[in-house]
Amino acid sequence: MSHVLAIPDTVPGPRPRWAGLPEILSMRRDYLGHMKRLQQRYGDVVHQRLLGLDDYNFFHPAQVRELLIASHDGMIRWERATQVFADAHGQSVLVAEGPAWQRQRKLLQPGFSPQRVQGFVPLMVAASRQALDRAAPAAGDPADIDFEQLMTLLTMDVILRTLFSADGATPSAASEEAAWAVHELGRVAMGEMYVPVSAPLWAPWKRGKRLALRSLDALIRGHIARRRAVRAAMRGADAPPEDLLALLMSLRDEDGRELGDTALRDECMTAFLAGHETSAAALTWLGWCLAAHPDAQRQAIEEVDGVLSGRVPEAADLTRLPWLSLCIKESLRLHPPAPALFSRQAATELRIGGLTLRPGAMLRITPGVMQRDPRWFEEPDAFRPERFDPACGHPEIPRGAWMPFGAGPRVCLGSHFALTEITLVAAMLLQRFRLAPVPGAAPPEPVLNITLRPKQPLQLRLLPR
Numbered sequence: 001m002s003h004v005l006a007i008p009d010t011v012p013g014p015r016p017r018w019a020g021l022p023e024i025l026s027m028r029r030d031y032l033g034h035m036k037r038l039q040q041r042y043g044d045v046v047h048q049r050l051l052g053l054d055d056y057n058f059f060h061p062a063q064v065r066e067l068l069i070a071s072h073d074g075m076i077r078w079e080r081a082t083q084v085f086a087d088a089h090g091q092s093v094l095v096a097e098g099p100a101w102q103r104q105r106k107l108l109q110p111g112f113s114p115q116r117v118q119g120f121v122p123l124m125v126a127a128s129r130q131a132l133d134r135a136a137p138a139a140g141d142p143a144d145i146d147f148e149q150l151m152t153l154l155t156m157d158v159i160l161r162t163l164f165s166a167d168g169a170t171p172s173a174a175s176e177e178a179a180w181a182v183h184e185l186g187r188v189a190m191g192e193m194y195v196p197v198s199a200p201l202w203a204p205w206k207r208g209k210r211l212a213l214r215s216l217d218a219l220i221r222g223h224i225a226r227r228r229a230v231r232a233a234m235r236g237a238d239a240p241p242e243d244l245l246a247l248l249m250s251l252r253d254e255d256g257r258e259l260g261d262t263a264l265r266d267e268c269m270t271a272f273l274a275g276h277e278t279s280a281a282a283l284t285w286l287g288w289c290l291a292a293h294p295d296a297q298r299q300a301i302e303e304v305d306g307v308l309s310g311r312v313p314e315a316a317d318l319t320r321l322p323w324l325s326l327c328i329k330e331s332l333r334l335h336p337p338a339p340a341l342f343s344r345q346a347a348t349e350l351r352i353g354g355l356t357l358r359p360g361a362m363l364r365i366t367p368g369v370m371q372r373d374p375r376w377f378e379e380p381d382a383f384r385p386e387r388f389d390p391a392c393g394h395p396e397i398p399r400g401a402w403m404p405f406g407a408g409p410r411v412c413l414g415s416h417f418a419l420t421e422i423t424l425v426a427a428m429l430l431q432r433f434r435l436a437p438v439p440g441a442a443p444p445e446p447v448l449n450i451t452l453r454p455k456q457p458l459q460l461r462l463l464p465r
């Protein structure tokens with residue numbers, strides 16, 4: 001262990017008082033602001049005492065990687081967060097722990113491999129084309145649109161097509177209801193994290209959550225039931241898996257058993273929720289970054305035009321758009337859709353940097369703070385895509401300083417899917433429009449609502465090219 005990473009015997013942090021209530025209130029008010037202040041004031045490892053628990057915050061990339069990779073087996077996800085997520089996700093790969101998680105992850109991994117994701121490119125392109133057709137301003141005039149809503153419905157369409165081969169040709173009332181339900185669940189979940197138990201679903205003030213869960217459950221179960229009916233009509237003749245549901249239905253565990261309806265529903269729900277909200281947030285922030293940086297946008301447009309010459313993108317084009325990829329990377333640095341990883345808890349005694357953490361200790365990792373650390377990123381609040389280009393002479397960025405998808409065995413299952421989708425959508429968007437901020441509108445203020453979103457729905461001006 002290098003000298004820099006040694007952790008002092010007494011970990012610095014706010015003086016424990018009133019059971020940590022001032023810290024809890026501050027986290028609840030502005031989680032990322034609180035975490036940033038902790039690092040600025042106390043350094044790379046910060047201790048808080050919250051409701052009788054030792055809570056450790058790690059900000060140094062090397063220590064964070066050591067925790068997520070080498071110490072993975074000694075940690076579980078914070079039980080309260082898992083309980084809150086289980087209301088919607090059931091016992092999916094996102095929520096499971098230990099051998100159950102290992103089994104699920106191993107089964108699902110092939111469905112998200114680069115090769116498999118390449119097969120989804122035509123579906124992603126078709127969904128983008130339809131969404132952008134709908135957004136095209138009448139008679140080619142510039143138009144101010146709810147860009148966030150456009151991206152949310154588009155990524156929802158992409159995940160519904162890849163999961164269920166659903167054809168979401170128009171933003172039906174069902175998609176808008178689903179978008180509302182996802183937003184409602186996120187809003188309620190953020191509040192529930194800070195209380196030890198959730199009120200039962202029948203409580204009158206849980207009506208929104210109740211309706212949201214019912215609506216998403218019906219959406220997912222409806223697709224599964226329809227597929228089962230089709231398969232029954234085909235008298236069990238197995239078509240080759242083309243979408244994720246077909247793949248999930250073709251999986252067999254070590255005993256040769258299929259996933260039951262509940263397990264299928266849980267994995268589909270996670271793919272649906274984790275698979276579109278984060279990508280929508282990423283595209284929303286990318287849209288803002290490009291709108292606010294016309295030179296970077298112009299360079300991206302020239303690149304897209306040069307590579308695609310007006311045709312729709314294909315899988316092979318993804319590596320031919322290096323500047324656009326740098327813009328995406330930089331936008332994910334400034335506005336990571338998941339700026340705080342799931343809090344972890346030590347399941348066994350953990351040793352890190354000379355520090356011993358007792359079982360039960362909380363561990364927090366906040367890419368949203370780490371990715372704006374001036375030690376690794378000069379002018380950390382500025383949009384500078386070239387900082388990731390090794391040819392540009394910028395100081396080398398240490399591994400782990402950029403981790404919008406997490407790291408280690410629980411790294412995002414859908415990172416390849418997400419980067420493919422974001423690149424395709426962005427390329428197709430720039431083929432048709434120039435993006436600009438709405439004149440006079442204030443820059444969007446990020447707020448953490450499970451994913452990092454603008455406080456007010458982001459409006460952008462689309463100028464047809």
Ligand code: HEM
Pocket residue numbers: 093094095105270271274275276278279282336337338340341342343404405406407409410411412413414415417418
């Ligand atoms: C820009 C888009 C995305 C971002 C920024 C993102 C971010 C993350 C992060 C940070 C984690 C790890 C959380 C932790 O360690 O606490 C994660 C896990 C996960 N993500 Fe993503 N994600 C994105 C898109 C997707 C997509 C498109 C899918 C699926 C289609 C997906 C499925 C998952 C799943 C299933 C897990 C849990 C993996 C496990 O626990 O083994 N994500 N994601």
